[in-house]
Amino acid sequence: xxxxxxxxxxxxxxxxxxxxxxxRRRRECLACGQRFTTYERVQTRDMMVVKRDGRRExxxxxxxxxxxTKACAKRxxxxxxxxKLVHEVETAVSDSGRQEISAEAIGQLVMERLKDMDxxxxxxYASIYRDFKDVETFKEEIESLLEPQEPSEPSNQLTFLEExxxxxxxxxxxxxxxxxxxxxxxxxxxx
Numbered sequence: 001x002x003x004x005x006x007x008x009x010x011x012x013x014x015x016x017x018x019x020x021x022x023x024r025r026r027r028e029c030l031a032c033g034q035r036f037t038t039y040e041r042v043q044t045r046d047m048m049v050v051k052r053d054g055r056r057e058x059x060x061x062x063x064x065x066x067x068x069t070k071a072c073a074k075r076x077x078x079x080x081x082x083x084k085l086v087h088e089v090e091t092a093v094s095d096s097g098r099q100e101i102s103a104e105a106i107g108q109l110v111m112e113r114l115k116d117m118d119x120x121x122x123x124x125y126a127s128i129y130r131d132f133k134d135v136e137t138f139k140e141e142i143e144s145l146l147e148p149q150e151p152s153e154p155s156n157q158l159t160f161l162e163e164x165x166x167x168x169x170x171x172x173x174x175x176x177x178x179x180x181x182x183x184x185x186x187x188x189x190x191x
Contacts, residue, residue: 001027001038003029003031003032003034003036004036005029005032005034005036006029006031006032006034008029008030008031008032010029010030010031011027011028011029011030011036012027012028012030013025013026013027014026014027014028014035019039021041021042021087022039022040022041022042023039023040024037024038024039025037025038025039025040046058046059047059047093047094047099047100047101048099048100048101049100049101049102049103049106050100050101050102050103051103052103052104056100059090059093059101059106061086061090064086064089064090064106064110065082065083065086067110067125067128068082068085068086068110068114068121068125069082070124071114071121071122071124071125071128072114072118072121072124073124075118075120075121077117077118077121081117085110085113085114085117088109088113089106089109089110089113092109093106093109107129110125110129111125111126111129115145119145122145123141123142123145126141127141
């Protein structure tokens with residue numbers, strides 16, 4: 001393992017932990033003393049991607065990350081969202097049980113997840129992936145996103161809080177106002 005700081009090829013493992021789909025190792029370079037983290041994943045088999053022109057090449061995780069990162073550039077996404085998306089796509093591809101998968105199928109998997117994650121990133125990715133021929137096709141895709149859809153489950157967890165805040169009256173600053181006292185329950189029964 002090459003040190004990312006000095007490129008020395010000898011390091012010692014300081015700590016190893018399970019990272020779900022692999023092992024996370026904390027290493028220390030024996031030359032410069034700097035620490036860095038590596039991740040090891042089991043590679044079960046090489047997945048081949050069939051391109052539109054019929055060429056075949058290995059599924060390249062870095063290429064997938066680069067394409068999604070371009071689509072998500074300058075978008076307010078949580079840390080690790082792209083890595084999670086790539087991991088979900090890789091898992092779906094490997095769970096398919098096939099040795100080869102079309103580039104189109106991978107693109108569809110990415111677009112499905114981007115559509116739920118960030119609509120602007122989805123449009124960016126779709127514009128390159130689908131190769132829109134004219135502005136009308138691009139416009140139709142955007143309009144399909146704007147159509148109201150019935151959510152099967154709540155997509156925004158803050159919805160209930162926002163409704164509660166709207167219904168609750170605002171408190172005023174300063175001294176609390178006295179509320180007119182209601183008649184005691186015994187007197188109300190006599191009247």
